[in-house]
Amino acid sequence: MxxxxxxxxxxxxxxxxxxxxxxxxxxxxxxxxxxxxxxxxxxxxxxxxxxxxxxxxxxxxxxxxxxxxxxxxxxxxxxxxxxxxxxxxxxxxxxxxxxxxxxxxxxxxxKIDRTSVGAWFDEFMKTARTTGFKGRPVKASTADEYERIITTNVKPHWKHVTDIRTIDYRDVEKLLAKLTPGARRNAFAVLSAFFRWKPVARAMGRNIIELAEAPAKPQSRDRVLSLDEIKAVWKAAEKCGYPFGPMAQLLLLTGQRRDEIANLKWSEISDDRITLEAARTKNSRPHVVPLAPLASTIIEALPKMHDADGNPSEYLFTTTATTPFSGFSNGKKALDKHCGEPALPDWHLHDLRRTCATELAKLGIKQEVTEAILNHKTGKVSGVAAIYNRYDYQDEKREALEQLATRIQSITADNVTMLKKLA
Structure with a gap:
């Protein structure tokens, strides 16, 4: 030897x-x-x-x-x-x-044999969904959001990067500059987790995110749609059709978060309610949303999508039959287009949730009931009272949402045209 x-x-x-x-x-x-x-x-x-x-x-x-x-x-x-x-x-x-x-x-x-950005992000998502970064897998909804942000806001801008080791903090700042203010914060949060991940930090020899300038925190929004704007959006949703149109209508009628409605499964619909498991909600608490007759009618009119093999999709809103709807940017553009001229000034889908809460307040609904509908952790019932008050306000939530649906019908001139069920 x-x-x-x-x-x-x-x-x-x-x-x-x-x-x-x-x-x-x-x-x-x-x-x-x-x-x-x-x-x-x-x-x-x-x-x-x-x-x-x-x-x-x-x-x-x-x-x-x-x-x-x-x-x-x-x-x-x-x-x-x-x-x-x-x-x-x-x-x-x-x-x-x-x-x-x-x-x-x-x-x-x-050990990773590939150094491309795509390969590392794929491994990052695999780890998030399996072992996680703190001894347990990342919550499914959080992992889905990670993947959406990486797929939509990161990978398209780093297609040219064949070796992750060539990226530095200036590349991160250039990428963030191409995004909208809200998307910047989300992308920065995901990139922070990614570059702090030990395999990546070890491969690069440093954590570049520490050198990048964090995006400024966006100002809190208080945008609420006026009565005319509610009518415009509702009518535009009718013209948009499936899947974005009825999804937008349910956002207004239920006050739930965008992904909670967009990712709805048929198994979560029973009788006259939506039942969400803890893993499907932002605050990790199970949540029941009563459905007013108007909301139930919208759901009943939805087409049942099937995949290439003829198997029924598990999702209410989907364009592929295998994954939930995710084309929010194009859907919002179509909705804005159908709103007509003049276009609604600076509004987001999340404003429908805030508008729902505002309209409930106009109806005289108690704040704790509205908080229960929105599945908020905070509200009037907090502290010691929250520990002992385990009442779920199901009856009050149902009555409130039925009143809201009636009000929406009145705002839209009582001539709501339901979306036709597609073949």
């Missing part, structure tokens, strides 16, 4: 260059870093591997292929079998692997 690799880099490089492949695979231990081996195949291919113990069992981790020059230093201690590394980099990575193994962490669990 050849002598061990000398400690100094230049001598090590010369030593490796002089090696000759044999008939069988060879593992040459490094003289400077315990557990590190240079692996030579009969073909002459060279790679580095670390032999250690994980959970008391012997394990081997391939950390890269040998290259005299190595890769860009910005790559940090990334663990990748295909990455080109020199002796110095191999020793640094081996030290990290040994330290991780000693702490009980399996370095193979964070």
């Amino acid at each position: 050849p002598e061990t690799i000398p400690a100094q880099f230049k001598k090590a490089a010369a030593f490796i260059a002089a090696l000759k492949p044999g008939e069988s695979r060879q593992e040459i231990p490094d003289s400077a870093q315990a557990g590190l081996y240079l692996v030579m195949q009969p073909s002459g291919a060279l790679s580095f591997a670390v032999r250690t113990k994980i959970d008391g069992k012997a394990a081997k981790v391939t950390i890269g292929r040998y290259d005299e020059v190595g890769s860009n230093d910005r790559a940090g201690n990334i663990i990748s079998a295909s990455r080109a590394i020199n002796v110095t980099q191999a020793r640094a990575i081996a030290e990290t692997v040994m330290a991780d193994a000693k702490r009980g962490n399996d370095p193979r669990a964070t």
Whole structure:
């Protein structure tokens, strides 16, 4: 067996260059870093591997292929079998692997062979939905929102990035500048979680998000639709048709959050109510929404979508039959177009929720009932009172939402045209 690799880099490089492949695979231990081996195949291919113990069992981790020059230093201690590394980099990575193994962490669990942005984001989402970042999976609704933001606001702007290690804080700031104020805050929050994720931080050698300037917090909105605007939006929703039209109408009639309605499943509809599990709500509390007859009629008129194999979709609002509706930007544009001229000034879908609460107040509905409808944690019932008051206001919620539906019909001149059920 050849002598061990000398400690100094230049001598090590010369030593490796002089090696000759044999008939069988060879593992040459490094003289400077315990557990590190240079692996030579009969073909002459060279790679580095670390032999250690994980959970008391012997394990081997391939950390890269040998290259005299190595890769860009910005790559940090990334663990990748295909990455080109020199002796110095191999020793640094081996030290990290040994330290991780000693702490009980399996370095193979964070090993990613690809460095593209898309690959890293895919791995990030996979981790969020399985093991999570704090010992448990991320809540399903939160993971869905992460994925929506990454797919809509991040990946399209970083298509040209083939190696995540080339990104710095200026790239983050340029990306954020292309987004709307609200989208900036959401994208920054997801990118903060992504760049703080240990595998990414280890691959890049630093957390670049700490250098990026955080977007300013947007001012709280107080936009409420006027009676004429409510009528305009309702009529525009009729013209939009399925799926965005009836979805917008239900947002106004129920006061629920956008994704809670957009992601509705048929299994969550029973008789005259919507039942949402804790995982489906923003505050992680189960929630029951009584349906007024008008809301029930809208739901009953919805088409039952089927996938390519003829299987019925589980979602009320969908364009693919396999995933819930997500084309909010185009849907909102269509809604605005059908509102006619002049267009409604600066309004968002979330304003329908605020308008619902305002109209309930005009009807004299008690605030605690409105809070129960909106599934808010705060409100008049708080503190010690909230601990002992477990009344769910179901009867009051139903009466309030039925009154609201009647008011909406009156606002729209009592000539509401229901959306026809599609074939």
